[in-house]
Structures are given as C-alpha cells and as structure tokens.
Amino acid sequence: MAAVIARAVDDRETVAVGTLSPIPAAGVLLARSRHAPRARVIIINHEDCWPFHNGSKEFYDFAQRRKIDLFFLSGGQIDQFGNLNLITIGEHDHPKVRLPGGAGSAMLYYLAGRVMLFRADHTPRTFVERVDCVTSPGTSPPRVLRPGGPWKVVTPLAVFAFNRERGRLELESVHPGVSVAEVQSSTGFPLRSPGHVPTTSPPDEQDLAILRGPVRESVATLYPIFARTAFLAA
Numbered sequence: 001m002a003a004v005i006a007r008a009v010d011d012r013e014t015v016a017v018g019t020l021s022p023i024p025a026a027g028v029l030l031a032r033s034r035h036a037p038r039a040r041v042i043i044i045n046h047e048d049c050w051p052f053h054n055g056s057k058e059f060y061d062f063a064q065r066r067k068i069d070l071f072f073l074s075g076g077q078i079d080q081f082g083n084l085n086l087i088t089i090g091e092h093d094h095p096k097v098r099l100p101g102g103a104g105s106a107m108l109y110y111l112a113g114r115v116m117l118f119r120a121d122h123t124p125r126t127f128v129e130r131v132d133c134v135t136s137p138g139t140s141p142p143r144v145l146r147p148g149g150p151w152k153v154v155t156p157l158a159v160f161a162f163n164r165e166r167g168r169l170e171l172e173s174v175h176p177g178v179s180v181a182e183v184q185s186s187t188g189f190p191l192r193s194p195g196h197v198p199t200t201s202p203p204d205e206q207d208l209a210i211l212r213g214p215v216r217e218s219v220a221t222l223y224p225i226f227a228r229t230a231f232l233a234a
Contacts, residue, residue: 001118002211003203004154005072006031008116009039013069016042016059016112022223022230023118024072029215030207042068046222060104063111066147071112073105074119077131080169080189082138082150082162084109084117085131092133102135109136110144114151122155124188139167158183159200168192173200 005027009015013036017025028041043049044059052058062068075084076099086105090096109115119126140146153160153169161172171193174183184191203211220227 001120001154001156002026002030002215003207004159004200005116005118006034006207007201008114008152009036009070011036012038012040014040014042014067015070016063016068017044017072019044021072021074021118022219022226023120024116025222026211026215026219029218030210033210033214034206043222056104060107063104063108066111066113068108068112070114070116071108071148072116072118073109073136074117075105075131075135077126077128078117078119078153079128079131079138080192081130081167082117082169083131083134084136084138085133086135087133089132095132106136109150110140110146110148112148115148116151117153119153119155122157122183122186124186127155127186128188138162139164157186163192166192170194171197173198175200176202 001023005024009028009031015028017028025043032039032041041049042051042059052062073084075086076089076097077085084105086099086102088095088098138150149164150162152162152172156175157178158174159172160169162168163170169192171180171183171191174180174197176199180191180197216231220231
C-alpha cells in the first residue's frame with residue numbers, strides 16, 4: 001500500500017497527511033526519498049513536516065486557499081459512490097457503533113486537489129453499497145464549489161479509481177496473489193472495471209530498503225502505537 005501511495009506523489013506538489021495515517025505517511029516519505037525530493041510534505045504533529053505555528057486553523061486556512069494537491073482520508077465505511085462515514089454505523093437514532101467523527105474531512109474532501117482513500121482492511125463491513133451516514137460525500141451538485149474530491153482508493157487487496165463522470169469507484173488493479181473474485185467477495189457492492197484488471201506493480205528492492213530503513217524509523221516516531229503492533233508482528 002505504501003508503494004502504491006508513493007507512486008501517487010508528484011515532485012514539487014504539496015502533500016498533506018493526517019494524524020491517524022501511518023501507511024500514507026510511509027508512502028509519502030518513500031516518494032520523497034525516491035522520485036519526489038522537492039515535494040512539500042506536511043504531516044500533522046511531525047516537527048520536521050509541520051510548517052504552521054497557530055495550530056490546525058492555519059492548516060485549514062491553507063487548505064481553503066487550495067494549496068494542498070494530495071490528501072489522504074479513510075472512513076469506518078466507504079461506499080461505491082465514494083461517500084465516507086466517520087460518524088455512526090447503524091440506524092441514526094439507534095447507532096450500533098459511534099465512530100470518532102469527521103473533524104475536517106468534509107472540507108478537505110472538497111478542497112484538496114486529489115484525495116486518496118485508504119483502509120488497512122478490506123471487508124464487506126467497510127466497503128458497503130451505501131454508507132449509513134454521509135460524513136463526506138463523494139460527489140456534489142454542479143452549483144457547489146468543489147475543486148477537489150476522491151481520486152483513488154488503496155487497500156490490502158486492490159486499488160480503485162474514482163470515475164468522476166459516473167460518480168463511482170472502479171477496480172483499477174488487484175495486488176499480486178489476489179484475484180478479482182477475492183476482491184469481490186470482500187466488497188459489499190458489485191465491482192465495476194473499465195476492462196481487463198491488471199496486477200498492481202509490487203515495490204522493488206530499493207522501495208523495500210527505504211521502507212524498512214529510514215521510513216520505518218520515522219513512522220515509529222510519528223505513530224508509536226502503530227509501530228508497536230505492525231512492526232512487532234513483522
């Protein structure tokens with residue numbers, strides 16, 4: 001997933017990563033080490049990658065001036081229309097699960113030039129036909145100002161691309177060793193694809209060396225809980 005994310009980063013653009021995004025952070029740091037040395041990387045709470053001095057307000061003002069080219073979001077539920085749910089799962093009046101809330105995701109989903117969605121798991125409970133609550137909509141009416149929006153989705157199984165004309169997610173590639181049928185069985189809506197579905201290019205040896213070296217060290221500092229679980233298992 002980090003290698004796929006790294007390929008999405010272009011040199012000289014501004015990329016921002018949130019507080020609960022260790023996998024995107026790993027991908028962005030990998031990109032900066034390999035092909036995007038002049039990319040401006042903003043990682044919330046990273047002392048070397050946080051250029052603001054007045055807290056989150058300055059960051060959101062920066063986003064509203066359309067200064068973020070690429071951002072990353074996730075959700076408790078993601079549906080085929082690119083809608084995100086970060087509020088509740090279940091009936092509105094009697095929710096089964098209360099999620100952490102949308103924070104600035106609704107605004108950032110509109111104003112970041114490209115938004116890459118991600119999940120560390122891929123199950124029908126997460127990728128649903130329709131979200132129970134729309135925190136951040138995938139599409140907006142024509143009269144609504146929206147310079148940005150969903151672009152791709154990356155999971156442990158596959159990569160999806162968001163088709164803006166159709167307003168839907170389409171299967172772009174499956175990861176090595178994964179079949180389309182396996183992705184379908186793990187997805188709560190019918191898969192759509194533009195044609196033949198290729199295999200995602202895996203990370204090469206240099207990618208792995210950087211990920212397992214300097215990127216791992218940075219991620220362990222930024223996201224210690226993630227590091228204790230993911231790296232200890234490895």
